[in-house]
Amino acid sequence: MSKPISREDSVNKRPLRLYKRNWIDVNEEVAVTSLSGETFWLNETAAFIWKLCDGKHSIKDIVDSLIEGYDVDRSTAIDDVFEIIWSLEERKLIGLQ
């Protein structure tokens, strides 16, 4: 499978939530706030990924966990994880170590 270079470069990086006390489980969703007060509601998949952004799991680990937890094929899992990770990073909610 051909992957964009930026994905290859990032696959061993470990995403880390940047702030403390800025998110909470609300039923099956996770709600996250930025420091400026913008709220982001994460769906089940995004919430699963968000919870693994602890600085310990690499992006590769997160992909593996998503495959195991949700019975999805690797290609879909990779797309989902990168889309969500980049979106969270763009919003400055996580950093990549």
Next chain:
Amino acid sequence: MKVTLINPSSSLVPSGPVSTGPPVGLATIAAVLENQGIKVDITDMALFGRKIGDNEKLSLPGTDAVGISASMTSFFHQVVAISKALKQTDKDMPVILGGNHATFMHKEILRNYNFVDIIVLFEGEYVMLELTEALSGKKKLADVKGIAYRNKDGKVVVTDPAEKVKDLDILPMPARHLLPMEHYIEKKCWPGSIVTSRGCPYKCIFCSTSAFFGHKVRFHSIGRVLQEIRSLVEKHHIKQIHFNDDIFTFSRSRGIKLYEMIEKNFDIEWGCQTRVDHVDADLLSKMRKSGCGGLFFGMESASQVILDKCEKHQTVEQGRRAIKLTKELGINVEVSFILGLPGENHETIKNDLDFILETIPDRLILNLLVPYPGTILYENPQKFGIRILDEDWQYYTHAIPVTETRDLSWKDLLKARFLIEREYCKAKENYSKGHV
């Protein structure tokens, strides 16, 4: 002598409202200094989101002293970064801080940050002028009233308090020519901000305004306010004015005269902040007629017990009525609530939600309680059943919980914020559909 005044950016907030408008306070200090022949520059880092890194150096060629606004608690990390960056380049550059946070935390700041030299306490205009005299060797630092500094032994010295400006009209107009006004206009960052009064007679336990500006409200004359509006309209072609006073309608009679004069002389839209107990149908109608398009009310809670505990001196009913009247007149109404005030519990949160869904303000601001230095709450949180979780000032933005109440954990408070916001958005959407 040349002084550079700096308005810092927030440290961590990556997006959202970078600037809250031209730093009118700094521009007023600048005007006082310029009138005495001192050269002044103003650098508004907040406008462009310019942040100084931990190991960065900052050079200001030709500058003899730097004054940094340290009003906003959550911006303090940037104040520290800027001060440090200046000293890295020039260890002899006097670094002066001023504003609410610096005033109320002056001892801690001077003890902990050796790259901060002097702190101006409370209102800064004429204190800064005297300071420039001291820095030029014309007088002793110890003779400048209203400052704190470290002496040669490293001990923090606080001089006698400076007098507040009794007659605001003696202050010159803010030196807006030193600000990039075109950028505030282009970015729609409140370019028409004006302050027409100082002080607040109330002592709400979560607010430091009256501790900073005093309990007596001082006003600019109506003539002076009109002159400032005229200057913004004619020089900068600004059509929207925002009055940044804490309680713009505090004096009913002054207000009525001012609104009549605005209506007679200008074709502008304006907005302001006030209290729910300082408006009525007649006043609001006059405000609307003169161009008032937006009003901000600090409702803070829909629980009377909480309002009383916080010494807000307003009733839930007054809030309900004020919002209703304002909306009926077609004035955009923005209402703020503070979640986590003393006595907050699941029932009071429910009261807030019910009130919000009943009144449906045009804009809702849900703040989590921040115990700002200088407030009664910060001095004695235990008395109010508040537990402070964090004194990392970067988190003092109202978005992330930094306190808990006896009944509600930080998780409860954060969840309440999310759920109220979600319910409000749904209700507002339905309300808008029904009012097309």
